Amino acid sequence: PLRKAPAMSYLIRVLLPDAPGSLGQLADAFGMVDANIQSVDVVQVFPDGTAMDDIVVSLPKTALPDTLITAAQALDGVEVDSIRPFSGTIDRRGQIRMLASIAEHKNNTTRAMEELVDVLPRSITSGWCLVLDTTGPSRRIAANPAAPEDDATTPSVPPVTSARVLDVEHEDWIPSSWSLLDSALAVAPIGDTGMILIVGRPGGPDFLASEVEHLGNMGIIIGSILKV
Numbered sequence: 667p668l669r670k671a672p673a674m675s676y677l678i679r680v681l682l683p684d685a686p687g688s689l690g691q692l693a694d695a696f697g698m699v700d701a702n703i704q705s706v707d708v709v710q711v712f713p714d715g716t717a718m719d720d721i722v723v724s725l726p727k728t729a730l731p732d733t734l735i736t737a738a739q740a741l742d743g744v745e746v747d748s749i750r751p752f753s754g755t756i757d758r759r760g761q762i763r764m765l766a767s768i769a770e771h772k773n774n775t776t777r778a779m780e781e782l783v784d785v786l787p788r789s790i791t792s793g794w795c796l797v798l799d800t801t802g803p804s805r806r807i808a809a810n811p812a813a814p815e816d817d818a819t820t821p822s823v824p825p826v827t828s829a830r831v832l833d834v835e836h837e838d839w840i841p842s843s844w845s846l847l848d849s850a851l852a853v854a855p856i857g858d859t860g861m862i863l864i865v866g867r868p869g870g871p872d873f874l875a876s877e878v879e880h881l882g883n884m885g886i887i888i889g890s891i892l893k894v
Contacts, residue, residue, distance in 0.1 A: 673724040675704065676731055677752035677791055679871050680738055681745040684717040692721075692744060695737040701725045707791075710876035716743070718874060720791055722752055748871040752791070761789045761884070769891050775861075779808035782863070782888065787812070790877060792865040793849070798823065801860035813866070814843035826862045829854035829882025831873050854881045857889010 682688045693703050704722040711717045723734060735746045764785040771777040779797045786795050787810055796809035803820040821839045832851035834840055844851060847868040854863050863885055867873065873881075 673702075674727050674731075675722055675724050675752050676734060676749055678721050678723055678734055678738070678749045679709070679718060679747040680721060681716050681718050681747055682741075683743045684711055684715050688743075689719070691741055692738060695741055696723055696734065699725070699733040699737050700729060701734055701737070710874045718747065748869075750869055760785050764789075765887065765891065768888055772892050775892070776807060778892065779861070783808045783810040783813070786810075786863075786865065786884070790865065790880065791867070793868045795863060795865040797856070797861055797863055799861050800826070807861060814841070814846070817841065817843065823862065826853055826855045829878045829885060831878060832864070852878055852881055854878075854885035855889070856885045857893060859889050859892055 680692070682692060689706065696703060702724045704724055706722075707720045709718045709720050725731065725734060731749055734749060738744050738746050764781055767781040768778045771781065783795045783797060787793060794810055794813035796813045797807040798804050799807050800823045804823050805820065806816045809816070819841060821841055823839060824837075830853060832840060832844075832853050834845040834849075834851065840851070844864070844866060848870065850867040850870045850872045852865050852873040855861075856863055863881070865873075865881065
């Protein structure tokens with residue numbers, strides 16, 4: 667029997683009309699270049715009738731990722747915002763299991779935060795995340811394997827009262843290792859625990875307002891769990 671050609675997975679972020687049939691047309695266009703959609707996540711819907719979608723697509727290793735861009739942008743009203751290699755699928759449902767596990771280990775802060783950083787990158791399509799305790803000199807509580815290594819510095823983190831994008835150009839407290847590969851960064855407080863969650867997306871794209879809001883809500887929920 668013929669073996670299926672090995673494939674690479676990519677996360678492609680596209681802006682397309684928020685109208686019936688738009689995603690089907692995009693799927694057909696990807697099919698024409700032997701690409702297969704594995705998962706779709708609507709990141710944000712805009713008032714102008716467009717939507718930003720994150721789509722995980724598998725493509726034969728013999729094909730160039732540029733073929734995805736060409737196929738998408740050949741459709742009316744479709745624009746490619748970014749594309750990058752991505753392993754696995756977007757796992758929104760995993761967040762429920764993560765919250766349950768955090769509740770189970772709420773009396774062991776380090777273990778609870780390890781559960782958080784293990785799951786969160788797959789659910790918000792970030793490359794890495796880490797948790798800092800800022801109640802005194804900042805110290806790292808947990809980080810996923812892809813996060814920049816702890817260089818033993820204690821950045822003077824300004825108060826973080828709400829989720830927001832981090833501006834590497836104007837916030838000189840940010841360690842240089844966080845911004846490698848032109849990473850997009852966002853931060854959120856974990857309730858009023860004094861801990862903050864930082865997420866990084868090497869190579870972009872930037873975090874949209876809806877993603878920052880989601881991150882903030884996640885921080886509020888987790889903070890509430892830890893305080894019970």
